[in-house]
Amino acid sequence: MSTSAGSGRAHPLVGRAAELDDLDELLSVVAGGGGATVLIEGECGVGKSSLVGALRGGAHLLDVELCVARADEADRRPFAMLTAALLGPSGRATSSPVGAELTSLLDALGDDPTGAAVLVERAGELFAALVRHRGDQHPWVLVLEDVHLADDASLQVLLRLAHEGAVSRALVLATMRPVPYRPALAEVVTAWTRAGARYLELRPLSARASLDLAETMVGGVIGPALRGTVATAGGNPMLITDVVRTARRTGAVVVLDGVHDTPDPGWLVALDAVVRARLDYLPAEVRLLLGQASVLGSSFVISDVAALSGEPVAGCWRTLRHAMAAGLVHARGDRLVFRHDLVRGALYDGLDPSGRRALHARAAWALREAGAPVHVVAGHLDRAR
Numbered sequence: 001m002s003t004s005a006g007s008g009r010a011h012p013l014v015g016r017a018a019e020l021d022d023l024d025e026l027l028s029v030v031a032g033g034g035g036a037t038v039l040i041e042g043e044c045g046v047g048k049s050s051l052v053g054a055l056r057g058g059a060h061l062l063d064v065e066l067c068v069a070r071a072d073e074a075d076r077r078p079f080a081m082l083t084a085a086l087l088g089p090s091g092r093a094t095s096s097p098v099g100a101e102l103t104s105l106l107d108a109l110g111d112d113p114t115g116a117a118v119l120v121e122r123a124g125e126l127f128a129a130l131v132r133h134r135g136d137q138h139p140w141v142l143v144l145e146d147v148h149l150a151d152d153a154s155l156q157v158l159l160r161l162a163h164e165g166a167v168s169r170a171l172v173l174a175t176m177r178p179v180p181y182r183p184a185l186a187e188v189v190t191a192w193t194r195a196g197a198r199y200l201e202l203r204p205l206s207a208r209a210s211l212d213l214a215e216t217m218v219g220g221v222i223g224p225a226l227r228g229t230v231a232t233a234g235g236n237p238m239l240i241t242d243v244v245r246t247a248r249r250t251g252a253v254v255v256l257d258g259v260h261d262t263p264d265p266g267w268l269v270a271l272d273a274v275v276r277a278r279l280d281y282l283p284a285e286v287r288l289l290l291g292q293a294s295v296l297g298s299s300f301v302i303s304d305v306a307a308l309s310g311e312p313v314a315g316c317w318r319t320l321r322h323a324m325a326a327g328l329v330h331a332r333g334d335r336l337v338f339r340h341d342l343v344r345g346a347l348y349d350g351l352d353p354s355g356r357r358a359l360h361a362r363a364a365w366a367l368r369e370a371g372a373p374v375h376v377v378a379g380h381l382d383r384a385r
């Protein structure tokens with residue numbers, strides 16, 4: 001098992017040795033006076049923050065300061081993301097002339113939204129100068145977490161800096177989910193790309209690493225039933241941890257001859273509820289359509305979902321493109337396949353029983369019209385009762 005201790009995490013990082021090696025190498029480059037930018041993109045819960053967190057040990061060893069900013073959807077104030085990273089937790093820094101000017105500009109921006117454009121422009125220049133010169137004394141890492149949620153003014157600063165190339169004596173690490181799409185962020189990513197930034201797409205864990213993570217959490221070998229449930233997480237470490245934590249919390253884990261397993265499936269109802277709550281970040285129409293699609297099984301044809309939902313194919317396709325970008329389904333010819341069977345099961349479980357029966361009845365009709373085999377149609381009719 002590949003692990004990286006020392007990140008302050010409850011359990012070790014699995015399956016990310018190659019990514020960590022790459023980032024550690026860049027840390028050395030920065031410690032030696034260079035500059036680099038890395039964009040880390042991946043689906044919800046795939047382990048972006050954990051990977052970045054695992055760099056702490058290396059940064060400490062190389063005496064490189066780590067500065068972390070996390071964009072927050074609820075905080076739309078101009079420069080909210082950069083303020084937290086560069087002016088400290090209080091958001092005020094009066095000890096340097098630039099910090100003092102920024103502090104008063106941000107105060108003025110809070111008090112007087114009129115004339116804001118001039119103030120935002122000046123504050124943007126100062127933030128860019130802070131980032132540009134912070135490494136003059138000492139190399140550093142700027143972690144920008146969840147830039148897909150960043151305020152527009154912070155994104156403008158990043159754009160300005162990206163046009164100048166990599167920040168010298170700094171490793172800039174930005175993490176983002178692929179959705180929601182933001183044109184202002186796309187512009188920054190394009191500029192970073194042109195400036196030679198690395199792009200690291202964080203993929204789901206392999207089946208082996210998924211099992212390693214579950215067994216590390218449980219503290220022993222896991223049996224076939226629990227292993228089967230872990231496999232439905234599609235390699236997403238957040239979902240794997242949800243599986244193990246929920247199995248434990250509900251008292252479902254039984255240890256027999258040193259093997260940890262969940263022989264009674266009753267706890268899966270609680271797991272479905274946990275997994276559904278993980279989907280709250282998706283727009284309601286995406287959750288609704290995926291819920292309807294879940295009736296068709298772990299893969300489905302788009303025109304069948306359209307017939308089922310009563311929506312035009314083009315509209316369904318638009319909605320499902322969002323689900324594809326989010327990494328919840330992927331395309332195989334004219335089919336879409338749920339990437340995590342755990343998610344499909346949770347959505348199916350979340351349908352209210354009478355609505356679910358009606359959907360099965362409509363599925364039977366739609367599939368018969370489309371020429372599906374008799375036994376498949378009969379299966380839906382059974383569940384429509």
Ligand SMILES: Nc1ncnc2c1ncn2[C@@H]1O[C@H](COP(=O)(O)OP(=O)(O)OP(=O)(O)O)[C@@H](O)[C@H]1O
Nearest residue numbers: 012013014043044045046047048049050237238241
């Ligand atoms: N490689 C890994 N090994 C072990 N545990 C992991 C790994 N990656 C992630 N985890 C665990 O999975 C959960 C989700 O990870 P993390 O928060 O890093 O994901 P993320 O991609 O940053 O999610 P988000 O999209 O919500 O920001 C955490 O509990 C974390 O400890």
Ligand SMILES: [Mg+2]
Nearest residue numbers: 048049050175
């Ligand atoms: Mg994260």
